Amino acid sequence: MTNANDRKGINRRTFLKAGATMAASLPLFSISTRPAFAAEFNYKLATGQDPTHPVNIRAQEALNRIREATNGRVDIKLFPANQLGSDTDLLSQVRSGGVEFFNLSASILATFAPIAGIVNTGFAFKDYDTVWKAMDGELGAHIREQIAKSGIITVSRAWDNGFRHISSSTREIRKPDDLKGFKIRVPPAPMLTSLFKALDAGAAPINFNELYSALQTKVVEGQENPLAIIATAKLYEVQKSISLTGHVWDGYWILGNRRAWEKLPADLRAIVEKEFDRSTTDQRADIAKLSASLREDLKAKGINFFDVDREPFRAALAKTSFYGDWKAKYGEQAWSLLEKYSGKLG
Structure with missing residues (x-):
């Protein structure tokens, strides 16, 4: 499907320049310190985007909140910028359990779970209001159900990759x-x-x-x-x-390894879902702001x-x-x- 540079396309230097307006309003990207005691569940979240990308800023916030809300029982470490392998490698790893969570665009996921690509249908969505009604509604639920049948799961609503x-x-x-x-x-x-x-x-x-x-x-x-x-x-x-x-609109899914997910007690799964969903809303707003500022920059x-x-x-x-x-x-x-x-x- 889409070339890796099309999917990511934002390196540290150029993203900071293009997204200066948005970045000023966002919290700084940071990696929290390891708890003094060992976590009960040590998991990894891999992404393809640079650490300064809204995907990673908001994901790290979610991971920090998950650690706090679970009293350190769940410790998920973020590995951005394809540190753990290419998108193809990471898709295999999340299926096998080499990584527990992985952020991937729908267009690339469609090579494994074809239903994911239906959101890329030409001129299907006229605006973001339509996109989010669909993705947070029955279409999104159906896609998530079908992805789950492939052996991996989605752990939040869809994030934004843009029009x-x-x-x-x-x-x-x-x-x-x-x-x-x-x-x-x-x-x-x-x-x-x-x-x-x-x-x-x-x-x-x-x-x-x-x-x-x-x-x-x-x-x-x-x-x-x-x-x-x-x-x-x-x-x-x-x-x-x-x-x-x-x-064409494209979105991101945070995918999870089913076995690792089911190892988490129900109360911890609920916290993970809640915090990823909270960051979903924030990340969508970030991309909307960035799109507006980029139009002015390009003009x-x-x-x-x-x-x-x-x-x-x-x-x-x-x-x-x-x-x-x-x-x-x-x-x-x-x-x-x-x-x-x-x-x-x-």
């Missing part, structure tokens, strides 16, 4: 016809490739580490990513405009922004086989739950 938007160096993307023949880089992800091909764009799967040069040499005219990726990878240097299409760097009407894009997509093809892959039950929040697709 993806289109940038361009040549034409202004305001309506579906503007995408016809538009040479756009996409990550090697089936959902995104099929979405842009359906809209008659020249979708070119290119690895992220080759993206900047591909844009610079006009191998492709544009690309699509969340604003944080566009900012931190300095893609604004070789692009002129960003169209806020929000064509100051000369990028033109276009607020586009998403409905014509979804209507154009509905005239193709895109939605029907993905409905067949996900099944009637899951698709009907998606449409409960998205409205009729196709």
Whole structure:
């Protein structure tokens, strides 16, 4: 699915620069000292994001609260920035129990549990209000139930990875016809490739580490990513405009090893869930603030922004086989739950 740099994309230096406004309002990232006595349950939480990313700031806060609320019985150590292995490695480790908890994007989790990728359906979610109603409602519950059948579990509501938007160096993307023949880089992800091909764009799967040069040499005219990726990878240097299409939303799941989870007494499991859920709300707010500040930062760097009407894009997509093809892959039950929040697709 998506290249690792697309998933993380925020290193310490660039994230601090891009997120300065948000970071000023956040508590400092810190690792608390080890209790004087040994914990009853010593677990690990691995993530792929830099320690300064909201995922890790809010996760560490949750771990601190869990340790306090359980009187030191549960001690979960945070290992950010793929310290314990790549996303693929860590997915295997959380399944085997090598790590007890792991934060992973839905788009990557879909390679193991396909249902997770339904949230990436093109133009399904018009805004965050719709996203959170779905993810905190029946669709999210169904996804979590299906993930649990794969042998791993989710231990909180979904966290935010952001909406993806289109940038361009040549034409202004305001309506579906503007995408016809538009040479756009996409990550090697089936959902995104099929979405842009359906809209008659020249979708070119290119690895992220080759993206900047591909844009610079006009191998492709544009690309699509969340604003944080566009900012931190300095893609604004070789692009002129960003169209806020929000064509795909992606989230993070905090996954747990089932055996390790079931070793925790019910009262301790309840505390872990409660504190991760509290940090879910905080992390979502962090990303919303960061997205707003990044828009202003990028405008100051000369990028033109276009607020586009998403409905014509979804209507154009509905005239193709895109939605029907993905409905067949996900099944009637899951698709009907998606449409409960998205409205009729196709």
